[in-house]
Amino acid sequence: MDVSLVAWGPGDLPELERANTPEMTAFLGGPESAQQLVERQERYLRLNASGEAHMFRIDADGQSAGGIGWWQVDHDGVPAYETGWHVYPEWQGRGVAKAALREVIRRIAATGDRDLLVAYPGAENGASNALCRTAGFSRRGGGTMPWRGGELTFHTWVLDLSPLDLDGRVADFDERFDGGVLDETSWWPHYLPHWSSRERTAARYELGPAGLELRIEETTPAWSPEFDGGVRVSHLQTGQLSGPVGSGRGQHRFREGLVVREAQPERRLLLPRFGVIEVRMAAVRHPAAMVALWPIGFEEEPEQSGEICIAEIFGADLDESGGWVGVGLKPQHDPRLHEDFEKVRVEGDLTEFHDYAVEWSADGIRFFIDHRWVKTVAQRIDYPVQLMLDVYELPSAGGVRDIAALPHVLRVERVRTFPPRG
Missing domain, CATH: 2.60.120.200 (Jelly Rolls)
Known part of the structure; x- marks a missing residue:
């Protein structure tokens, strides 16, 4: 299967609408309103243009299969990137999210500007937590935060992208x-x-x-x-x-x-x-x-x-x-x-x-x-x-x-x- 990332564009609002179902948002507190989706679309385009975020549509064999991206955050006082993704039900379980996340990790590592990548999937989202583990992230606790009028309990996953540092180390x-x-x-x-x-x-x-x-x-x-x-x-x-x-x-x-x-x-x-x-x-x-x-x-x-x-x-x-x-x-x-x-x-x-x-x-x-x-x-x-x-x-x-x-x-x-x- 050919999985590729396509920069999020002005015509991709329907992708957000497609992902805004009770099934797709079950671990996120439910669907957003139409106005919230419009605001999200504008935010994706604005942050992509400024370089503060990099949002993509996931294409699998030339068909739209979901979305993924990364954006700037601080994690425990350290500059980091956060990543998140969604894959449509008909493409789940086929390795699409795994391939897309690996490509995101590869691109972030190639930039070399931040050495930490984090993800905060919902604690009950077994598939996303398993994907983090498979991709090499380490679980570092979690928490609960207000989210979409309720509360979201999440796990914290961290991937260290820093280079090999041998300074001060003596070979045995x-x-x-x-x-x-x-x-x-x-x-x-x-x-x-x-x-x-x-x-x-x-x-x-x-x-x-x-x-x-x-x-x-x-x-x-x-x-x-x-x-x-x-x-x-x-x-x-x-x-x-x-x-x-x-x-x-x-x-x-x-x-x-x-x-x-x-x-x-x-x-x-x-x-x-x-x-x-x-x-x-x-x-x-x-x-x-x-x-x-x-x-x-x-x-x-x-x-x-x-x-x-x-x-x-x-x-x-x-x-x-x-x-x-x-x-x-x-x-x-x-x-x-x-x-x-x-x-x-x-x-x-x-x-x-x-x-x-x-x-x-x-x-x-x-x-x-x-x-x-x-x-x-x-x-x-x-x-x-x-x-x-x-x-x-x-x-x-x-x-x-x-x-x-x-x-x-x-x-x-x-x-x-x-x-x-x-």
């Missing part, structure tokens, strides 16, 4: 890969070898003054033909845990039917829990390539398997002016989590170095690109994770490798972690 891990030799007290140069073997999963890499190069070469074998077909990978990880040969116990059970094929030593290397995790790396522009940093649960318990996708960049998603970066949370086998993953558009050459980071706390995870906020996941993942840093070569539709394009090289300048704020 700062890897520059410039020592000439890979530090295997921090990095295990194999990709999930329990589902294959150390020989087939050994990383191809070079270290130098500019940092790390992880390489897919012509002679790089498919890492696990039995379980993952022709996928090739060059990879470093900061932990290793699996069961005995023949068991199904192992980290990152990426498909059903996995069986441990080679016993592995347990390695507890770098296993952060909360704080900042950051990588500075350059993507590979080729349709078969993908680069990523995706910490996963160390899996002392099988359900402790959630994945924090800091950056996942497919070469096919890059173009002349920028590209799409996958960020978010994947539950894998953690039943307490649900998937909250999306691709965000980033302008600029992603084959040059960019910073990708998360700030992870007990309340949720905030995602950043070049220190700019791009997403918040309001879920709790509360166990140690190991870093997974890699470049993949994915099989082509015709099954023929583009040998002339090799090697595919992921360049990494640094990886850092910072402890949580005290």
Whole structure:
């Protein structure tokens, strides 16, 4: 479905009238009068013209589906934007409000002029409260206020859009890969070898003054033909845990039917829990390539398997002016989590170095690109994770490798972690 925002215009009074039904205003104290709707229409146009507000009609597949906007407020003495929306009954439950709110959040974050977005849905409006939670807002209490001749009880939802601030923070891990030799007290140069073997999963890499190069070469074998077909990978990880040969116990059970094929030593290397995790790396522009940093649960318990996708960049998603970066949370086998993953558009050459980071706390995870906020996941993942840093070569539709394009090289300048704020 194509959901777009169209600036509120002089001809949109009928949209307000369409939304002014008992059903649509049940959580707002009931319909407004005809004169109040005229005044609201004039207010929308006036505030749009002055820049104090940005009001839009929501179009879905070319049809009017509702309205949304944001406007200037103070929240607890802090300059903020407030947002609100409505979606017509025939479009509800189809992801229209979610798509429109994500676009509003994206536009506000791009302006950078206010770091706080708030929403005050009625306490009984289950759908709007659930949407706030899904969009990454955190609930911060609520209240009751006079509204349309009665009282409105509301919940307060807050979304922090501020950039990543590392001023005054000291890294507890700062890897520059410039020592000439890979530090295997921090990095295990194999990709999930329990589902294959150390020989087939050994990383191809070079270290130098500019940092790390992880390489897919012509002679790089498919890492696990039995379980993952022709996928090739060059990879470093900061932990290793699996069961005995023949068991199904192992980290990152990426498909059903996995069986441990080679016993592995347990390695507890770098296993952060909360704080900042950051990588500075350059993507590979080729349709078969993908680069990523995706910490996963160390899996002392099988359900402790959630994945924090800091950056996942497919070469096919890059173009002349920028590209799409996958960020978010994947539950894998953690039943307490649900998937909250999306691709965000980033302008600029992603084959040059960019910073990708998360700030992870007990309340949720905030995602950043070049220190700019791009997403918040309001879920709790509360166990140690190991870093997974890699470049993949994915099989082509015709099954023929583009040998002339090799090697595919992921360049990494640094990886850092910072402890949580005290």
